[in-house]
Amino acid sequence: MTEKATLDRRTFLYTSAAAAGAVMLGACSSNANNQTGSSGQGGDNGKATSDPSQKGSETKPLPKPASFQEAPMLKELVEKGELPPVEERLPENPYVIPHRWVKPGKYGGQLLMISDKASGGAIAASNKEYMYGHSLLRWLNDGLDIGPGLVESWESNEDATEWTLHFRKGLKWSDGHPWTTADIMFWWEDMVLNEEHTDTPPDECKSGKGTVATLEAPDDYTLVMKFDAPAPLTADRLAMWVKGTVGNGPKWMAPAHYAKQFHPKYNPNVPKNWAEAGGLFEQKVDFSRNPECPTMNGWKLKSHTEGRSIVWERNPYYYAVMPNGDQLPYIDQLTMSIVADKEVGKLQIQQGKLDYVHGPFYSTDVADISTMKRTESTSNLEVILWDGGSGTGSMFFFNYDHPDEKFRKLIREPKFRKALSLAVNRAEIQKSVYFTTGEPTTGTLSPKAIEYVINDEGKRIYQEWRDSAVKYDPETAKKMLDELGVVDKDGDGLREFPDGSKLRITLDYPANTAQEHIQKNQLLAQHWKAIGIDARLNPVAPEGWSDQWKAGRLTSTTAWEVGDGPNHLVYPQWLVPIESERWAPLEGQWYNVRGTPEEKTELDVDPYKRTPPRMEPEPGGPIEQLWKLYDQTRVEPDEMTRHRLVWDMIKIHIEHGPFFMGTVANTPRVILAKKDLRNVPRRENLAQGGFANPWIHPTPAVYDPETYYWENPEQHQP
Template sequence: MSDFVPQMSQAMLNRRTFLYTSAAAAGAVMLGSCSSGTPSGSKETKAPTGGSTAKGSETKPLSKPAKFNEAPMLADMVKSGDLPPIEERLPENPYVIPHKWAQPGKFGGQALLISKPGTGGPVDGSVKEFMYGYSLLRYLNDGLDIGPGLVESWESNDDASEWTLHFRKGLKWSDGEPWTTADIMFWWDDMVINEDHSDVPPDEARSGKGTLAKFTAPDDTTLVLTFDAPTPLTADRLAMWVNGTVGNGPKWMAPRHYAEQFHPKYNKDVAKDWAEQGKEFELKVDWSRNPDCPTMTGWKLKTLNEGRSVVYDRNPYYYVVMPNGDQLPYLDQLNFSMVQDPEVGKLQAQQGKVDYIQGQFSDIGLADISTMKNAESTSQLDVILWDGGSGTSSMFFFNYDHKDENFRELIREPKFRQALSLGVNRTEIQKALYFNTGELTTGTLSPKAIEYLVNDEGKTVYKQWRDSFVEHDVEGAKALLDEIGVVDKDGDGFREFPDGSKLTVRLDFPADTDDEHKSKNQYLVADWKEIGIKATQNPVAPEAFGDQWNAGELSAHSAWEVGDGPNHLVYPQWLVPLEPSRWAPLEGQMYNVRGTPDEKKQLNVDPFDRTPPRMEPDPDGPIQKLWDLYDQTKVEPDEMSRHQLVWEMVKIHATDGPFFMGVVANTPRVILAKKDLGNVPRKENLALGGFANPWIHPTPAVYDPETYFWQKPEEHEI
């Protein structure tokens, strides 16, 4: 069977190459006209419906509107006495939408959306990526800038060891109860610090030394975070994620007035059976699963039919308005249908049964553009392309801490990894899977990262990493393998370990991974055969993958991408091993326990037998160097000095890497939006053309879908 698999893979590869290349001819014609929604042959740039061709977002807060306007359904509730006037529902200074492309819209109607079934819970995380209402601060201009959110203004002391956050006065939960800093202190004291709960301290609550901040709330709208060391990235990290619920970032707050009744500290009846009630508490304070839980998002949960649908209604107390005073959201309702079969979702889109699809959360990709364009007259969907911002597209990386000593020694030899990178024909993969979009890359963090855009030196450092081992050089790859003694000793056409034992590169991946990654793996198998390396694909049960990887039992990971940004330090786990899920799991786990009692335990035990498995880095090796540089960045208050430290880490990747390998960077994401859905930005409206892939730069939340509106709301009534 082992001899048959590569032959079958090659046959599948040849057929897939033909099919994709044929499709690329049609798809490439479509790509050029999709991002603006401009009809083929048109010379006019089509702006977002009801919008403008303006680019980017204002970086300074906009002035408070002179008056406020509200949805007719809310105005009726005010007249009937069921709702306070809008002036009493909004904070003293609402958040005013700063996006230059967003224009005044119309109130009313619902949007029909689709999502994947929930993973790790009844609601898929993608549903919550539409709502940025819990963010203390907000990313603007594709992460280049940070603006206010719930926090109206903020400052730090000179060494960034103390941060003072001033929240908007008069904020209210969706049930009309006042929001105060007591809601943050409840989360911190009674859910994070209290070990009976599952919440853990977020990164932004730790100092540069890794110790927890001290939280104090001098009054209802002021929060002070005091650290034992400079913590200059606090503002950046407060803008990450959408926050507020399970997954998608930390909660950062909970409605104390509602949650106390379910907490044993405040309700003694609950305390009698906390082992069982604790699970119930987590549900009760999750606004994405419990319709009764108050929220700070633009829409509040109405109904959840697990595995089938989730519906959100407008929040009458949402604290965000348009510059003309319109209280958001414009849409009355978001109605998500959960689709099990990706092909069913595509068919629904073609038939016009879906109003909006956010590409990175669906199975609609570049290969579907031609089909969607052909169905445009029926679907009434514009095909829009935003930049994804990936640094790799589908990637590959070895387990640097592999349990087998012989294999681990080879994996840690840079020339072995460099040879395999040179052996990849990225141009063919770019053509077949990505329709000639993006830029060829060895594999980096996102090319949109601030460190690469700040000046010419940053641009040069990025290109050095991107191009370090990107060339398809079969003879160069063979020469490197010969140099380290990885040669064909038994004459079977495949190279062996230096000691003569059989060598097979196993491409491990979770069995439920997307076809994109499996297709890319087929190319790797074929390309590496050309340089004498035998490779096979190995699906692993998804529930077992993480534990096996962390223990060094898997050889390689081949089903992820690197999309992180907007700077290297807010989420640096690809740049430097800090935890076990990436390219050096045992060393990452060792960093993860630094400063804890576990750091000094089991040092006389084999690293793979420790609990959890963990390993010290070579004191003279690249990981120790990366750790040392990263530790400096955590306490460096000067931004340019931090950039320079990041560049030094990048140079280690360019010389001692690749520690992970990509194919192409910054491939587009497909967005589908009904033609009469206004304020959906096009690529030319966005500061960097979009930054859709990273969850820490939550998309579309950063572009405020609450501004989306129907030109004719009456045609989309609930």
């Protein structure tokens, strides 16, 4: 198998299934479709059209422009001798933006944005979703393709045990210092392989056996990754997340010329005890919190006022350009205000105090569309809908490893879980929670995943899983429960366990969860009560939620969704239990200790009292079957064979599931943009209508916000 510099892996693009059924959503769509004009993405006023030439992104690198242009503020610095000419600041072959919807823009202005995250770590995770500059490779076409990033070209050997990455020559950090593979090797040798440091080898640096790779840098622009077994998903995983610093993906690099002064190995004045040195080191090499730390992103940090605001300014050395040679970004400054109170934030939106709101970061949902449309004349914000890409919407799943043996036996009975799924009136949830958008689903991974769109067989597999227990059929649900002996034995109208003891299902969720999930849970309790199941909402203190779930002490999770893609194997935790946060927490933890000395320890200890809590799956059961198939996918170089193995795993979910229950898939995400902000893609521009929900397919970073520009930048000055 050989991976090329760009991977055109699909023969057709999946057309999203979500349709805006509500009148307001329909109005939003038609407004977006009918705009015309001259200076933006496809029309005279920069709005989307249905022109297919403006849909999606080129999969082959565009040619290097004949000349380059730069922001006036940078040109002035060049003329003063304070900055090298733009040609010297760019690499030999810059990254040329491949999106068909973008048009040459204007420089200047600031973009006012908002975040509701009050803590620094959470802010760092969300605000970096706007920036893809640290990514080695990049997702294109809503995950249908992989294109270059910092890496200009790459290849692997036939069995995918060795990968060679060729980086762009002449890359520079935001302070002008040359970027080389030494910056990766510093991260690898002095952070990842340093047992005292918190960084650990990411998935893309492990073989299909889970063994850590060997990284070598034969020169400043070449990196060789060697594995002891095939690592076929390396390119996919190099495109995941946004990378660069703490949160939302591995760092993958650090500015060695800057960072070494804070590392005890290189500076004798730094404490040798990493417990003392580590805190300062982490703070200094975090470009999202320290303005002095160089970055490879389009904007560099200007200021960070804890709990109040973050300001980013243009990076004069950013390596991306428009096809006409304009160095990006167009906008001078991003100003992010921290507003923890969502109602206060929504009021600011309606008053027009913000320029761009990315709904997934500020919980602006379909329920807010009507209000946003009514206040459009005041806010001057246009409502833009991108597909979310979720395979479930607000979901529900039992703890497959419930500590009560009697309850665990019932939960593990597929007929019980299927009966409860058939009792859910998804049409009511679709109307009440999602305003008739999306499509009812039993629950799958993202409908945009490659395994579903690669051919007709993939489409059929998706539809079978989606529809396997989606029908609202309370009478059949009752009969299935009767067959299990889950009947009303005491005449109180509620069903008991087969032995006659009380059966109560708690709908567990963190107490600070979004209203979307609470509203769904209220309907879920009503639907199950109608078939005689006593289900009650149970908010849990968020501080202890994770520990309780991993220990197997909770009954269910009801405030989550499955949004992951672009394929089932880059983030397979929903498909197969391999960790402790999803539907089989203790068995997932057992997977993590397989093949280690820990596997043979504490065998005489109660699984729930082991450290960490863990249990072995039932021999021949569905989880063991899933593990065997998954282990094959990890070392299978042939992509089509991997797809078929995934289909076999899905068949286990159909036969033995649902292990997790969805409600409504692929509902839209709300994006708000000032009407004179250009190059913001509309749904019609995006290859699959958008793919906004998963963090591993980071939006809007994958659509390059560095291309956004103001039609009248002088009206948007800081």
